[in-house]
Amino acid sequence: MAQVERVELKTLKDFYALMGATREVRHDAVSRILDGRQARDDAAQSLKNALASLEDVPELEGRKELALDRERKIALDMAYEINEMKKDLIYLEQGEQAFLDHLADLHPGFRDYVAQGQAMLDGLDLNCLVSDRDGTVNNYCARYLTSVQSIYNAVFLARFARSGATSPVILTSAPMDGLRQMSVVPEGEFYYAASKGRECLDLEGRLRRLAIPPDKQAAMDRLNRRLEELVAKPENEKFTLIGSGLQFKFGQSTVARQDINKSVAEDESDAFMAELERLVAELDPEHACFRIEDTGLDVEIILTVESSGDELKDFDKGDGVKYLNRELGLEMHRGPHLICGDTNSDVPMLEAALDLSRDAKAIYVTDKQDLAQRVQSLCPDAVIVPQPDMLVTILGTLG
Structure with a gap:
């Protein structure tokens, strides 16, 4: 080397x-x-x-x-x-x-937060760990393409994957290629689930994907071509270089309109968001294929799925958990499980886990009171920590 x-x-x-x-x-x-x-x-x-x-x-x-x-x-x-x-x-x-x-x-309060998490998990024989990556078990980076996992981070997480949970899963909205390129844990330690769980690399290195109907895949292909044309304009190129950039996922595309450091002027970010909304409305005037989720930083354009009563909804991480449970044989009817996230988009993972088994624990990384309250309303003994390093240390030092 x-x-x-x-x-x-x-x-x-x-x-x-x-x-x-x-x-x-x-x-x-x-x-x-x-x-x-x-x-x-x-x-x-x-x-x-x-x-x-x-x-x-x-x-x-x-x-x-x-x-x-x-x-x-x-x-x-x-x-x-x-x-x-x-x-x-x-x-x-x-x-x-x-x-x-x-x-x-x-990190102020580091040892107290770590002790809280260790106390909750001590002695538990976990079936599944299901965790988001960025902001949860990896510190945030201003760009996804340089968010290479650290050595300490990888060692602590792999240590937990080997002894702390039967089925450890990293579930992220990032594309599979990006997830693999940024990770430094040897493959085979975690299930890597990307695109909100629509695709997964299993422990044997096989790539598994939730089938997308041909008409919706064709719509996705048209969208991606138009997105490439949109960001190729000189005034829009900067959006491929900040935050998540432009990512083509399986059943979803993401384009940044801002990053955590506010690198783009707000009026330019808002104007680009309006362009994206016009593009989606042009391609899907009946709202039959796409839903838009705007985090303020990233714009997620997501293929819809049918829910109860034949209604359409965007595919979320809860849908991903349920698909992975079926596809990988995770037996999530049998707990206990540990669910980890850092944003509202990670809450459906906890909801899905609780639907499958009431024996689910949670550690979420946030300093936002509304998110903490939402998580604790579902899981009253959930531990809330303000920094990813705290969660990683909880996992890495349990054994």
């Missing part, structure tokens, strides 16, 4: 290439650590070189500035990439206890 060298980052392409190289280093390190060995001697040096390369990028008003092309530049928030590398270096060079002490210094 080649060592990552310190390089001068000039373009956005350089940045993506560097983060891709760190993915290989991290994947190798995680595999070795899980096998009871040490990471390669040059793993830490590779991450140091990558970190220096990121820190050397010139800043403009607190953001790193890179060339988009010969004429244009783009300002980027690289906090996730830089901070996760710093954490990994502490984990590799100083050991796990020093790393946990660092997290305690970083």
